[in-house]
Amino acid sequence: MTRYIILGNGILTVLADSTYKFRELYYPLSTHNHLDSSRIGLFKNNEFRWIHDLNPSIEYLEDTLTSKVRVSFNNLELEIYDTVDLAYEILVRKVNAKTDSETRIFFTWDFHINESPIGDTCLYDPNENGIIHYKRDKWFLFSCDLPIFQYATGYKEEEGYVGTWKDCEDGELSGNPIAQGSVDSAMSIKINSNTTFYCWLVCGNCYSDLKKRNEYVKKRGPDKILDRTSAYWKAWLTKISDFDSFTKRSALVLASSWQNNGAIPASLDTDILRFNRDTYNYVWHRDAAFCAIAFSLLNYQEYPRRLFTFTKPLLHNGFLFQKFTVDGHWGSTWHPWLMKKIPIQEDETALILYALWIYFKKFMDIEYIKELYRPFIKSIADFLIEFTDQETGLPLPSYDLWEERYGIHFYTAATVYAGLKSASNFASFFGEYDLAKKYSKAASRLKDSMSLFFSDGHFARSLVNDKLDLTADASTILGALLVYEPNDEKVIENRKYIEERLNVGGIARYEGDSYLKEFNIPNAWFITTCWLAQQYIAEGNLEKGKECIKWVIEKSLPTGLIPEQISKNMRYPSVSPLSWSHAELLRASYYLRYGYNNFI
Helix, strand or coil: CCEEEEEECCCCEEEEECCCCEEEEECCCCCCECEEEEEEEEEECCEEEEHHHCCCEEEECCCCCEEEEEEEECCEEEEEEEEECCCCCEEEEEEEEECCCCEEEEEEEEECHHHCCCCEEEEEECCCCEEEEEECCEEEEEEECCCCCEEEEEECCCCCCCCHHHHHHHCCCCCCCEEEECEEEEEEEEECCCEEEEEEEEEECCHHHHHHHHHHHHHHCHHHHHHHHHHHHHHHHHHHCCCCHHHHHHHHHHHHHCCCCCCCCCCCCCCCHHHHCCCCCCECHHHHHHHHHHHHHCCCCHHHHHHHHHHHHHCECCECCCCECCCCCECCCCCCCCCCCCCCCHHHHHHHHHHHHHHHHHHCCHHHHHHHHHHHHHHHHHHHHHCECCCCCCECCEECCCCCCEEEEHHHHHHHHHHHHHHHHHHHHCCCHHHHHHHHHHHHHHHHHHHHHEECCEECCEEECCEEECCCECHHHHHHHHHCCCCCHHHHHHHHHHHHHHEECEEECECCCCCCCCCCCCCEEHHHHHHHHHHHHHHCCHHHHHHHHHHHHHHCCCCCCCCCEECCCCCCCCCCCCHHHHHHHHHHHHHHHHCCCCCC
């Protein structure tokens, strides 16, 4: 089910679906989703309902990373506010309840700590007025500022056990104080009149961590933690105060996905596990590079800087692997290892160099760049030159940005051009003019050779076995802007061709795209529609650019999260949010305000 809310501070990250079930909880990095689900139940006048069955309204408070949920049941009005503290691993929840008689509110937690229920323990801790779940060095405590009315711990997912959450539905909990194995928990709060109360989840590496953080919440006050976090994010947005609310929301969503070690996963939505055998919880440096570019453009320096620091030790002989876990290990892959070189998508390596140049142009962070120059910038540039067909000047074959085809791709060649031009600029800045000339000469030769791709009024997407693949592919719009002037006749002809062939409301990836397709036409993607917006803006046609951006806003989720794609019947078959979607919206919004510039 599509995720509507993401809250995070780089240490603790949580996501909720369209019914406000919490589905993901990551701590201390997004290496593991520790949560199966968390529910909220209501019992009044001998009737019980889960709020996810009551069609709750879900939104963010404006310019914050605080969510607001409203629901009505049996003359009960409930407002629930959630936020992740700006600094600490604490999720704070405020509950406003308007009721005319006794009401019981139930909170359940179903953890799969380290993504497995084996060996979990949950227990009631009267000293901390809460329920604890733990395994090894992952500990979670849920507590409230009202006394717990009832509680239960129990078993699930084996031997016919459904879970302790089922125990809530008669309004009574068993009081079982501890369970181990595959377990879950429930606790209830009883109120008799209009009441505002707070709950919180604290995370730690051991029991003493929980005690300290629980005491901190009680001493500081959960209300103050919620208020200061909202104030922080409003202050954080002052750098882009003149942008519209949707652009601000995109910046907040991207920030909430970015991990403290610099990793920016493609998406933390695990719902795609239903059919994909894996998640998007990896760092693809293609996606990450565009996220870094977007935040550099908007003057958020620390996020891209952390990404480059995260990336530096991941280089292998000057190139980057297909994808990485957020703690810096090679991710899973489906590309066969049948060639002399490990199969890669060369654009990812080139783009991180291009992103680093834009970062440097914006912030002139000389001391930081100095440490990256020899082991990172020059290593990548030397690889890009080495990984070149000496006869044509084009890159050697690699996989395309859609991770489907092996060959020489127009878009990949464009990113290599941008990477080499960036390397030349760096070498010139550091006074190595011979090296700058070498990189620039290689880039110029590559640009000349890329003319081979233009045929039949548009850029071919690939060259495979000396034959052009003329399939219309939206990535040629993105690639063309990296190499040519936006008003170049070939660039405009290509834009017209792509829009004619791939317009399905928004812009599809390419002709015949079948990924998650539900009808006889490909799904529209948000990144590709943003590319079209960027092309129009670069041409000076701001109104057409605005139309594309308007489509993105209207087709995104009402909370402002932008998914990967949307089908003909307005379904979201893939992940939400997709970090890259938000990055491209941010880039389009920046260019609309300040004009297009590829910085090379």
